[in-house]
Amino acid sequence: MTGDSKNEFYSWVVRPYESSPKRRVVVFGVAGFVLLFGVFIVRLPLLGLLGFGMILASTMEYWLGTSYRLDAKCAKVRTGASVSEIEWASVKRVVLTESGIKLSPLEKEGRLDPFRGVFLKFGGDNREQILDAVRRFGESDVRSLEE
Numbered sequence: 390m391t392g393d394s395k396n397e398f399y400s401w402v403v404r405p406y407e408s409s410p411k412r413r414v415v416v417f418g419v420a421g422f423v424l425l426f427g428v429f430i431v432r433l434p435l436l437g438l439l440g441f442g443m444i445l446a447s448t449m450e451y452w453l454g455t456s457y458r459l460d461a462k463c464a465k466v467r468t469g470a471s472v473s474e475i476e477w478a479s480v481k482r483v484v485l486t487e488s489g490i491k492l493s494p495l496e497k498e499g500r501l502d503p504f505r506g507v508f509l510k511f512g513g514d515n516r517e518q519i520l521d522a523v524r525r526f527g528e529s530d531v532r533s534l535e536e
Contacts, residue, residue: 399519403511406451413451416444423440426440453469459526466509477527480494491508493505
């Protein structure tokens with residue numbers, strides 16, 4: 390936990406490439422190959438750049454990492470320019486998994502469940518700190534955190 394009592398927050402970053410750095414090289418290698426293929430083989434530089442950008446954008450979570458922040462107002466997840474957040478008052482259900490915690494605005498599981506809410510991934514050995522932060526910041530808004 391960081392900050393004074395009013396501005397207190399807990400934040401962490403999960404970088405999947407740290408556990409297997411060779412995969413990061415493969416991602417950039419494939420993106421580079423697509424760029425070169427478009428420029429030199431197909432002779433459409435725009436197509437090569439478009440393919441290069443699409444590969445890097447779709448794998449951004451892997452090679453850039455994801456940052457998480459919990460504070461008194463909300464839980465926020467950022468990957469590059471993409472930001473997802475949920476205010477504690479909107480959390481209706483908390484689902485604990487082995488890899489993280491799903492904060493859902495839906496009271497019951499349904500077909501929209503995978504597309505709604507915020508998933509907080511555990512990073513390394515910070516599982517207990519994240520659970521404590523969710524309990525502390527969510528207080529009465531987080532109705533159930535079953536382990």
